[in-house]
Amino acid sequence: MKIIDCPLNGPRNAQEFICAGEVKQEPSQDAAIDEWADFVFLENNLKGVVHEWWCHVASSYWFVVTRDTATERIIATYRPDEFFASQRQTEGADSE
Protein backbone atom coordinates (compact mmCIF):
# COMPACT_ATOMS: atom_id res chain seq x y z
CA MET A 1 0.00 0.00 0.00
CA LYS A 2 1.53 3.29 -1.05
CA ILE A 3 -1.26 5.60 -2.17
CA ILE A 4 -4.58 6.20 -0.43
CA ASP A 5 -7.38 7.95 -2.26
CA CYS A 6 -8.52 10.52 0.31
CA PRO A 7 -12.11 11.67 -0.34
CA LEU A 8 -11.07 15.26 0.45
CA ASN A 9 -7.50 15.52 -0.89
CA GLY A 10 -7.37 12.90 -3.62
CA PRO A 11 -4.60 10.29 -3.93
CA ARG A 12 -1.88 10.90 -1.33
CA ASN A 13 1.11 8.98 0.02
CA ALA A 14 0.07 6.47 2.74
CA GLN A 15 2.58 8.03 5.16
CA GLU A 16 0.32 11.11 5.41
CA PHE A 17 -2.42 9.06 7.07
CA ILE A 18 -3.04 7.35 10.38
CA CYS A 19 -5.28 4.37 10.95
CA ALA A 20 -7.56 4.65 13.98
CA GLY A 21 -9.13 1.20 13.92
CA GLU A 22 -12.43 -0.48 13.19
CA VAL A 23 -15.64 1.48 12.69
CA LYS A 24 -17.65 0.56 15.80
CA GLN A 25 -21.04 1.45 17.17
CA GLU A 26 -20.60 3.51 20.37
CA PRO A 27 -22.67 2.14 23.30
CA SER A 28 -25.25 4.35 25.00
CA GLN A 29 -24.04 6.37 28.02
CA ASP A 30 -25.86 4.11 30.48
CA ALA A 31 -24.69 0.84 28.90
CA ALA A 32 -23.17 -1.83 31.19
CA ILE A 33 -19.43 -1.69 31.87
CA ASP A 34 -18.89 -4.88 29.86
CA GLU A 35 -20.35 -3.22 26.81
CA TRP A 36 -18.07 -0.20 27.26
CA ALA A 37 -15.01 -2.40 27.84
CA ASP A 38 -15.85 -4.23 24.63
CA PHE A 39 -16.14 -0.91 22.76
CA VAL A 40 -12.93 0.56 24.18
CA PHE A 41 -10.60 -2.44 24.27
CA LEU A 42 -11.82 -5.44 22.27
CA GLU A 43 -11.30 -5.77 18.54
CA ASN A 44 -12.76 -7.97 15.83
CA ASN A 45 -9.31 -7.86 14.25
CA LEU A 46 -10.61 -9.68 11.21
CA LYS A 47 -8.37 -11.26 8.62
CA GLY A 48 -10.31 -10.11 5.58
CA VAL A 49 -12.36 -7.09 4.52
CA VAL A 50 -12.71 -4.44 7.23
CA HIS A 51 -14.08 -0.88 7.54
CA GLU A 52 -11.77 1.48 9.41
CA TRP A 53 -11.46 5.12 10.46
CA TRP A 54 -8.47 6.80 8.85
CA CYS A 55 -7.29 10.40 9.14
CA HIS A 56 -5.35 12.52 6.70
CA VAL A 57 -3.06 14.12 9.27
CA ALA A 58 -2.06 17.27 7.39
CA SER A 59 -5.69 18.32 6.84
CA SER A 60 -7.10 16.58 9.94
CA TYR A 61 -9.76 14.97 7.74
CA TRP A 62 -11.46 11.78 8.99
CA PHE A 63 -12.92 9.24 6.60
CA VAL A 64 -13.66 5.52 6.21
CA VAL A 65 -11.45 3.04 4.38
CA THR A 66 -12.59 -0.41 3.31
CA ARG A 67 -9.57 -2.65 2.88
CA ASP A 68 -8.51 -6.28 2.96
CA THR A 69 -6.18 -7.03 5.90
CA ALA A 70 -5.10 -10.34 4.35
CA THR A 71 -3.81 -8.85 1.10
CA GLU A 72 -3.18 -5.18 2.00
CA ARG A 73 -5.50 -4.07 -0.82
CA ILE A 74 -7.57 -0.88 -0.41
CA ILE A 75 -11.02 -1.56 -1.79
CA ALA A 76 -12.73 1.81 -1.35
CA THR A 77 -12.62 5.07 0.61
CA TYR A 78 -15.72 6.99 1.71
CA ARG A 79 -16.71 10.31 3.20
CA PRO A 80 -18.26 9.46 6.61
CA ASP A 81 -21.76 10.65 5.60
CA GLU A 82 -21.52 8.65 2.39
CA PHE A 83 -20.36 5.52 4.31
CA PHE A 84 -23.08 5.61 6.96
CA ALA A 85 -25.76 6.34 4.37
CA SER A 86 -24.71 3.26 2.42
CA GLN A 87 -24.62 1.22 5.66
CA ARG A 88 -28.20 2.26 6.46
CA GLN A 89 -29.25 1.34 2.95
CA THR A 90 -27.76 -2.19 3.24
CA GLU A 91 -29.38 -2.65 6.66
CA GLY A 92 -32.71 -1.50 5.20
CA ALA A 93 -32.36 -3.95 2.33
CA ASP A 94 -31.48 -6.78 4.78
CA SER A 95 -34.59 -6.25 6.88
CA GLU A 96 -36.99 -6.28 3.93
Added chain:
Amino acid sequence: MPLALLKYGIQRKYKGNRYFPAAKPLRSAYDVVIIGGGGHGLACAYYLARDWGISDVAVLEKGWLASGNTARNTAIIRSNYLTPEGALFYEESMRLWRSLAGELGINLMYSERGHLTLAHTDAAIRTSRWRAEVNQHLGIDSELVGRDELAKLCPELNLSEDIRYPVLGALYHPPGAIARHDAVAWGYARGAMQSGVEIHQQTEVTGIQSLDDGSIELETDRGSISAGQVVQAVAGMSSELARMVGIKLPIRSVPLQACVSEALKPFLDPIVVSGSLHIYVSQSARGELVMGGATDPYPLYSTRSTLDFTEGLMANMLELFPFLENAKVLRQWAGIADMTPDFSPVMGITPVSNYYIDAGWGTWGFKATPVCGSCMAELAATGKAPELIKPFELERFSRMEQVGERGAASVGH
Protein backbone atom coordinates in the same frame (compact mmCIF):
# COMPACT_ATOMS: atom_id res chain seq x y z
CA MET B 1 40.30 -43.86 -0.14
CA PRO B 2 36.79 -43.62 -1.67
CA LEU B 3 36.34 -47.32 -0.98
CA ALA B 4 37.22 -46.86 2.68
CA LEU B 5 34.73 -44.02 2.85
CA LEU B 6 32.03 -46.15 1.26
CA LYS B 7 32.73 -48.96 3.72
CA TYR B 8 32.49 -46.50 6.58
CA GLY B 9 29.23 -45.20 5.23
CA ILE B 10 27.48 -48.57 4.98
CA GLN B 11 28.72 -49.96 8.28
CA ARG B 12 25.82 -50.27 10.68
CA LYS B 13 27.72 -49.34 13.79
CA TYR B 14 27.96 -45.67 12.83
CA LYS B 15 24.29 -44.80 12.93
CA GLY B 16 23.24 -41.19 12.55
CA ASN B 17 21.59 -39.70 15.61
CA ARG B 18 18.02 -38.52 15.16
CA TYR B 19 17.62 -35.19 16.89
CA PHE B 20 13.88 -35.65 17.33
CA PRO B 21 12.27 -39.02 18.12
CA ALA B 22 10.20 -40.37 15.19
CA ALA B 23 6.74 -38.80 14.87
CA LYS B 24 3.73 -40.81 16.07
CA PRO B 25 0.33 -41.05 14.35
CA LEU B 26 -2.28 -38.49 15.35
CA ARG B 27 -4.78 -39.92 17.87
CA SER B 28 -8.36 -38.82 18.44
CA ALA B 29 -8.06 -37.83 22.11
CA TYR B 30 -5.46 -36.24 24.40
CA ASP B 31 -5.48 -34.89 27.96
CA VAL B 32 -4.03 -31.60 26.79
CA VAL B 33 -3.79 -30.16 23.28
CA ILE B 34 -1.57 -27.17 22.68
CA ILE B 35 -2.37 -25.21 19.52
CA GLY B 36 0.78 -23.62 18.16
CA GLY B 37 4.24 -25.19 17.85
CA GLY B 38 6.29 -22.10 18.56
CA GLY B 39 8.52 -21.44 21.54
CA HIS B 40 5.65 -20.75 23.97
CA GLY B 41 3.60 -23.83 23.02
CA LEU B 42 6.60 -26.15 23.04
CA ALA B 43 7.82 -24.78 26.38
CA CYS B 44 4.36 -25.33 27.82
CA ALA B 45 4.42 -28.96 26.60
CA TYR B 46 7.89 -29.47 28.07
CA TYR B 47 6.97 -28.13 31.53
CA LEU B 48 3.65 -30.04 31.54
CA ALA B 49 5.67 -33.25 31.28
CA ARG B 50 8.56 -32.19 33.51
CA ASP B 51 6.75 -30.44 36.38
CA TRP B 52 3.29 -32.02 36.33
CA GLY B 53 3.84 -35.53 34.93
CA ILE B 54 1.31 -34.88 32.15
CA SER B 55 2.61 -36.35 28.92
CA ASP B 56 -0.62 -37.27 27.13
CA VAL B 57 -0.14 -34.04 25.26
CA ALA B 58 -0.26 -33.10 21.57
CA VAL B 59 1.18 -29.92 20.10
CA LEU B 60 -0.56 -28.98 16.83
CA GLU B 61 1.34 -26.77 14.41
CA LYS B 62 -0.10 -25.70 11.07
CA GLY B 63 3.33 -25.02 9.53
CA TRP B 64 6.61 -26.33 10.84
CA LEU B 65 8.24 -26.01 14.26
CA ALA B 66 8.93 -22.39 15.20
CA SER B 67 7.84 -21.12 11.79
CA GLY B 68 6.10 -18.08 13.25
CA ASN B 69 7.31 -15.35 15.53
CA THR B 70 9.76 -17.62 17.37
CA ALA B 71 11.97 -17.42 14.30
CA ARG B 72 11.16 -13.80 13.42
CA ASN B 73 12.02 -11.87 16.59
CA THR B 74 15.33 -10.15 17.22
CA ALA B 75 16.11 -12.50 20.13
CA ILE B 76 16.61 -9.90 22.86
CA ILE B 77 16.16 -11.02 26.48
CA ARG B 78 15.83 -8.55 29.36
CA SER B 79 13.76 -7.82 32.46
CA ASN B 80 14.09 -4.04 33.01
CA TYR B 81 10.37 -3.35 32.59
CA LEU B 82 8.48 -0.43 34.05
CA THR B 83 5.50 -2.06 35.77
CA PRO B 84 6.31 -4.25 38.77
CA GLU B 85 4.04 -6.99 37.36
CA GLY B 86 5.99 -7.04 34.13
CA ALA B 87 9.42 -6.71 35.71
CA LEU B 88 8.84 -9.57 38.16
CA PHE B 89 7.49 -11.81 35.44
CA TYR B 90 10.41 -11.24 33.05
CA GLU B 91 12.95 -11.49 35.88
CA GLU B 92 11.69 -15.02 36.58
CA SER B 93 12.14 -15.72 32.88
CA MET B 94 15.77 -14.52 33.07
CA ARG B 95 16.37 -16.93 35.95
CA LEU B 96 15.08 -19.83 33.84
CA TRP B 97 17.05 -18.69 30.76
CA ARG B 98 20.38 -18.86 32.57
CA SER B 99 20.19 -22.62 33.17
CA LEU B 100 18.16 -23.51 30.09
CA ALA B 101 20.91 -24.54 27.66
CA GLY B 102 22.32 -27.07 30.12
CA GLU B 103 18.90 -28.39 30.98
CA LEU B 104 17.79 -28.85 27.37
CA GLY B 105 21.19 -30.07 26.21
CA ILE B 106 21.40 -27.70 23.27
CA ASN B 107 23.61 -24.69 22.66
CA LEU B 108 21.28 -21.70 22.87
CA MET B 109 24.21 -19.32 22.37
CA TYR B 110 22.83 -17.38 25.33
CA SER B 111 25.06 -14.36 25.43
CA GLU B 112 24.84 -11.67 28.14
CA ARG B 113 25.85 -8.50 26.36
CA GLY B 114 24.38 -5.75 28.48
CA HIS B 115 21.38 -3.80 27.25
CA LEU B 116 21.40 -0.03 26.69
CA THR B 117 18.18 1.94 26.25
CA LEU B 118 19.30 5.32 24.95
CA ALA B 119 17.65 8.51 26.13
CA HIS B 120 17.63 11.52 23.79
CA THR B 121 15.38 13.89 25.75
CA ASP B 122 14.95 15.04 29.35
CA ALA B 123 11.64 13.19 29.43
CA ALA B 124 13.38 9.96 28.41
CA ILE B 125 16.02 10.49 31.12
CA ARG B 126 13.24 10.82 33.69
CA THR B 127 11.56 7.63 32.48
CA SER B 128 14.89 5.81 32.55
CA ARG B 129 15.47 6.88 36.13
CA TRP B 130 11.95 5.76 37.03
CA ARG B 131 12.54 2.38 35.40
CA ALA B 132 15.91 1.99 37.15
CA GLU B 133 14.29 2.71 40.54
CA VAL B 134 11.45 0.22 39.96
CA ASN B 135 13.95 -2.37 38.77
CA GLN B 136 16.39 -1.91 41.66
CA HIS B 137 13.53 -2.13 44.13
CA LEU B 138 12.71 -5.54 42.69
CA GLY B 139 16.33 -6.70 42.75
CA ILE B 140 16.91 -6.29 39.01
CA ASP B 141 20.34 -5.12 37.88
CA SER B 142 19.52 -1.81 36.17
CA GLU B 143 20.88 1.74 36.39
CA LEU B 144 20.97 5.10 34.65
CA VAL B 145 24.33 5.91 33.05
CA GLY B 146 25.61 9.22 31.70
CA ARG B 147 27.51 10.00 28.54
CA ASP B 148 30.97 9.29 30.01
CA GLU B 149 30.08 5.79 31.07
CA LEU B 150 28.19 5.23 27.84
CA ALA B 151 31.36 6.07 25.91
CA LYS B 152 33.13 3.25 27.79
CA LEU B 153 30.29 0.74 27.45
CA CYS B 154 29.78 1.35 23.74
CA PRO B 155 32.71 3.29 22.22
CA GLU B 156 31.30 2.88 18.69
CA LEU B 157 28.19 4.89 19.48
CA ASN B 158 28.01 8.37 17.98
CA LEU B 159 27.95 10.65 21.03
CA SER B 160 28.33 13.82 19.03
CA GLU B 161 26.06 16.67 20.04
CA ASP B 162 25.75 17.84 16.45
CA ILE B 163 23.06 15.39 15.41
CA ARG B 164 19.28 15.58 15.31
CA TYR B 165 18.79 13.61 18.54
CA PRO B 166 22.00 13.71 20.65
CA VAL B 167 22.31 10.90 23.20
CA LEU B 168 22.00 12.25 26.76
CA GLY B 169 22.33 9.01 28.70
CA ALA B 170 20.99 5.47 28.88
CA LEU B 171 19.28 2.92 31.04
CA TYR B 172 21.88 0.17 31.47
CA HIS B 173 20.79 -3.41 32.15
CA PRO B 174 23.93 -5.60 32.41
CA PRO B 175 22.14 -9.02 32.24
CA GLY B 176 20.46 -8.13 28.91
CA ALA B 177 21.15 -10.99 26.52
CA ILE B 178 20.53 -12.48 23.11
CA ALA B 179 19.96 -16.13 22.27
CA ARG B 180 19.58 -18.34 19.22
CA HIS B 181 15.81 -18.43 18.91
CA ASP B 182 15.38 -21.53 16.70
CA ALA B 183 17.42 -23.61 19.12
CA VAL B 184 15.08 -22.65 21.96
CA ALA B 185 12.15 -24.19 20.11
CA TRP B 186 14.14 -27.27 19.07
CA GLY B 187 15.44 -27.84 22.59
CA TYR B 188 11.97 -27.60 24.15
CA ALA B 189 10.50 -29.77 21.38
CA ARG B 190 13.04 -32.55 21.89
CA GLY B 191 12.75 -32.36 25.67
CA ALA B 192 8.96 -32.62 25.44
CA MET B 193 9.06 -35.48 22.91
CA GLN B 194 11.49 -37.44 25.07
CA SER B 195 8.86 -37.33 27.82
CA GLY B 196 6.18 -38.69 25.47
CA VAL B 197 4.62 -35.48 24.15
CA GLU B 198 3.52 -35.71 20.51
CA ILE B 199 4.22 -32.90 18.10
CA HIS B 200 2.14 -32.81 14.92
CA GLN B 201 3.30 -30.40 12.27
CA GLN B 202 1.26 -29.58 9.14
CA THR B 203 -1.88 -29.91 11.29
CA GLU B 204 -4.18 -26.91 11.21
CA VAL B 205 -7.09 -26.36 13.57
CA THR B 206 -10.16 -25.35 11.57
CA GLY B 207 -12.89 -25.40 14.22
CA ILE B 208 -13.29 -25.53 18.01
CA GLN B 209 -16.29 -26.59 20.04
CA SER B 210 -16.70 -26.55 23.79
CA LEU B 211 -18.82 -29.58 24.85
CA ASP B 212 -21.23 -29.89 27.80
CA ASP B 213 -18.95 -32.32 29.67
CA GLY B 214 -16.21 -29.67 29.76
CA SER B 215 -14.05 -31.28 27.09
CA ILE B 216 -13.16 -29.52 23.88
CA GLU B 217 -13.58 -30.86 20.37
CA LEU B 218 -11.06 -29.64 17.82
CA GLU B 219 -11.60 -29.93 14.08
CA THR B 220 -8.33 -30.18 12.19
CA ASP B 221 -7.45 -30.80 8.58
CA ARG B 222 -6.39 -34.30 9.70
CA GLY B 223 -9.56 -35.24 11.58
CA SER B 224 -11.16 -34.31 14.88
CA ILE B 225 -9.50 -34.49 18.28
CA SER B 226 -11.07 -34.49 21.71
CA ALA B 227 -9.08 -32.65 24.39
CA GLY B 228 -9.46 -32.34 28.16
CA GLN B 229 -7.75 -28.98 28.13
CA VAL B 230 -6.62 -26.70 25.33
CA VAL B 231 -3.86 -24.11 25.41
CA GLN B 232 -3.84 -21.59 22.57
CA ALA B 233 -0.40 -20.14 21.77
CA VAL B 234 -0.62 -18.82 18.22
CA ALA B 235 0.91 -15.35 18.20
CA GLY B 236 -0.20 -13.41 15.13
CA MET B 237 -3.37 -15.47 14.60
CA SER B 238 -4.72 -15.18 18.16
CA SER B 239 -7.91 -13.30 17.25
CA GLU B 240 -8.78 -15.62 14.36
CA LEU B 241 -8.34 -18.78 16.47
CA ALA B 242 -10.13 -17.38 19.53
CA ARG B 243 -13.03 -16.37 17.27
CA MET B 244 -13.57 -20.09 16.52
CA VAL B 245 -14.49 -20.64 20.17
CA GLY B 246 -16.37 -17.34 20.55
CA ILE B 247 -13.76 -15.27 22.40
CA LYS B 248 -13.09 -11.64 21.42
CA LEU B 249 -9.64 -10.32 22.28
CA PRO B 250 -8.13 -6.88 22.93
CA ILE B 251 -5.67 -7.41 20.10
CA ARG B 252 -4.75 -5.81 16.78
CA SER B 253 -2.53 -7.82 14.45
CA VAL B 254 0.22 -5.55 13.22
CA PRO B 255 3.34 -6.52 11.26
CA LEU B 256 6.70 -6.00 12.94
CA GLN B 257 9.63 -5.95 10.57
CA ALA B 258 13.30 -6.65 11.12
CA CYS B 259 16.42 -7.08 9.03
CA VAL B 260 20.06 -8.17 9.21
CA SER B 261 23.16 -6.65 7.66
CA GLU B 262 25.94 -8.56 5.99
CA ALA B 263 28.46 -10.05 8.42
CA LEU B 264 30.81 -7.42 9.83
CA LYS B 265 33.88 -7.61 12.04
CA PRO B 266 32.69 -7.88 15.67
CA PHE B 267 32.44 -4.31 16.98
CA LEU B 268 29.18 -4.03 18.91
CA ASP B 269 29.13 -5.78 22.26
CA PRO B 270 26.02 -4.41 24.00
CA ILE B 271 22.46 -4.49 22.69
CA VAL B 272 21.52 -0.90 21.79
CA VAL B 273 17.93 0.28 21.86
CA SER B 274 16.44 3.70 21.28
CA GLY B 275 12.77 4.26 21.94
CA SER B 276 12.77 7.74 20.42
CA LEU B 277 14.52 6.61 17.23
CA HIS B 278 12.66 3.27 17.06
CA ILE B 279 15.79 1.15 16.82
CA TYR B 280 17.05 -1.98 18.41
CA VAL B 281 20.27 -3.52 17.26
CA SER B 282 22.65 -6.23 18.36
CA GLN B 283 25.51 -8.02 16.63
CA SER B 284 25.07 -11.77 16.28
CA ALA B 285 27.84 -14.30 16.83
CA ARG B 286 28.43 -14.47 13.08
CA GLY B 287 28.78 -10.71 12.80
CA GLU B 288 25.44 -9.74 11.30
CA LEU B 289 23.72 -6.71 12.79
CA VAL B 290 20.22 -7.75 13.77
CA MET B 291 18.03 -4.65 13.53
CA GLY B 292 14.41 -3.97 14.34
CA GLY B 293 12.21 -0.91 14.53
CA ALA B 294 8.67 0.16 15.27
CA THR B 295 5.63 -1.86 14.27
CA ASP B 296 3.96 -1.02 10.98
CA PRO B 297 1.50 1.89 11.05
CA TYR B 298 -1.68 -0.15 10.47
CA PRO B 299 -3.05 -3.66 11.19
CA LEU B 300 -2.33 -6.34 8.60
CA TYR B 301 -2.08 -10.12 8.35
CA SER B 302 0.49 -10.11 5.57
CA THR B 303 4.19 -10.68 6.31
CA ARG B 304 5.42 -8.60 3.38
CA SER B 305 8.47 -6.36 3.74
CA THR B 306 8.41 -2.65 2.92
CA LEU B 307 11.02 -0.16 1.78
CA ASP B 308 9.48 2.46 4.10
CA PHE B 309 10.65 0.37 7.03
CA THR B 310 14.26 -0.08 5.94
CA GLU B 311 14.58 3.54 4.86
CA GLY B 312 13.23 4.87 8.15
CA LEU B 313 15.29 2.49 10.24
CA MET B 314 18.55 3.16 8.40
CA ALA B 315 18.17 6.94 8.61
CA ASN B 316 18.24 6.59 12.40
CA MET B 317 20.86 3.81 12.45
CA LEU B 318 23.26 6.08 10.59
CA GLU B 319 22.86 8.78 13.22
CA LEU B 320 24.01 6.34 15.90
CA PHE B 321 26.60 4.47 13.80
CA PRO B 322 27.59 6.72 10.86
CA PHE B 323 30.43 4.41 9.80
CA LEU B 324 27.85 1.84 8.64
CA GLU B 325 26.95 3.93 5.60
CA ASN B 326 28.35 1.34 3.19
CA ALA B 327 27.07 -1.74 5.00
CA LYS B 328 24.50 -3.77 3.10
CA VAL B 329 21.17 -5.14 4.29
CA LEU B 330 21.16 -8.87 3.68
CA ARG B 331 17.66 -10.01 4.59
CA GLN B 332 14.43 -8.41 5.69
CA TRP B 333 11.30 -10.05 7.03
CA ALA B 334 8.14 -9.49 9.08
CA GLY B 335 6.16 -11.24 11.77
CA ILE B 336 2.58 -10.54 12.81
CA ALA B 337 2.52 -9.09 16.33
CA ASP B 338 -0.50 -9.24 18.67
CA MET B 339 -0.67 -5.64 19.90
CA THR B 340 -2.68 -5.05 23.10
CA PRO B 341 -3.90 -1.64 24.35
CA ASP B 342 -1.71 -1.74 27.50
CA PHE B 343 1.36 -3.38 25.96
CA SER B 344 1.05 -6.36 28.28
CA PRO B 345 0.26 -9.95 27.30
CA VAL B 346 -3.05 -11.75 27.69
CA MET B 347 -2.54 -15.02 29.55
CA GLY B 348 -4.76 -17.27 31.61
CA ILE B 349 -8.31 -18.50 31.80
CA THR B 350 -11.00 -17.53 29.30
CA PRO B 351 -14.81 -17.49 29.42
CA VAL B 352 -14.64 -21.03 27.91
CA SER B 353 -13.85 -23.63 30.57
CA ASN B 354 -10.70 -25.68 30.01
CA TYR B 355 -9.62 -23.33 27.23
CA TYR B 356 -6.54 -21.32 28.17
CA ILE B 357 -5.04 -18.49 26.25
CA ASP B 358 -1.48 -17.30 25.76
CA ALA B 359 -1.63 -14.28 23.44
CA GLY B 360 -1.06 -10.56 23.16
CA TRP B 361 2.69 -11.00 23.00
CA GLY B 362 3.13 -8.01 20.73
CA THR B 363 6.79 -7.21 20.36
CA TRP B 364 7.89 -8.73 23.70
CA GLY B 365 7.19 -12.48 23.49
CA PHE B 366 10.49 -14.26 22.89
CA LYS B 367 12.11 -13.31 26.19
CA ALA B 368 9.10 -14.69 28.06
CA THR B 369 9.28 -18.16 26.48
CA PRO B 370 10.52 -20.10 29.55
CA VAL B 371 8.41 -18.42 32.23
CA CYS B 372 5.36 -18.38 30.00
CA GLY B 373 5.70 -22.09 29.23
CA SER B 374 6.10 -22.89 32.89
CA CYS B 375 3.14 -20.74 34.01
CA MET B 376 0.81 -21.96 31.25
CA ALA B 377 1.74 -25.56 32.12
CA GLU B 378 0.80 -24.92 35.75
CA LEU B 379 -2.47 -23.34 34.64
CA ALA B 380 -3.38 -26.26 32.37
CA ALA B 381 -2.39 -28.80 35.03
CA THR B 382 -4.15 -27.23 38.01
CA GLY B 383 -6.81 -25.01 36.41
CA LYS B 384 -5.46 -22.13 38.54
CA ALA B 385 -3.38 -19.27 37.21
CA PRO B 386 -0.06 -18.82 39.06
CA GLU B 387 0.38 -15.46 40.85
CA LEU B 388 2.97 -14.33 38.30
CA ILE B 389 0.46 -14.27 35.44
CA LYS B 390 -2.72 -13.27 37.33
CA PRO B 391 -2.33 -9.56 36.44
CA PHE B 392 -2.34 -10.46 32.74
CA GLU B 393 -5.68 -12.28 32.56
CA LEU B 394 -8.13 -11.42 29.78
CA GLU B 395 -10.76 -10.27 32.26
CA ARG B 396 -8.66 -7.28 33.34
CA PHE B 397 -10.12 -5.31 30.45
CA SER B 398 -13.73 -5.72 31.55
CA ARG B 399 -12.65 -4.51 35.01
CA MET B 400 -10.87 -1.53 33.39
CA GLU B 401 -7.68 -2.70 35.12
CA GLN B 402 -4.99 -2.48 32.51
CA VAL B 403 -1.56 -3.46 33.77
CA GLY B 404 -0.08 -0.04 33.04
CA GLU B 405 -2.59 1.50 35.42
CA ARG B 406 -2.29 -1.09 38.15
CA GLY B 407 1.48 -0.83 38.21
CA ALA B 408 1.85 1.82 40.88
CA ALA B 409 -0.71 0.40 43.29
CA SER B 410 -0.11 -3.34 43.46
CA VAL B 411 3.52 -4.37 43.63
CA GLY B 412 3.20 -7.77 42.03
CA HIS B 413 0.84 -9.22 44.62
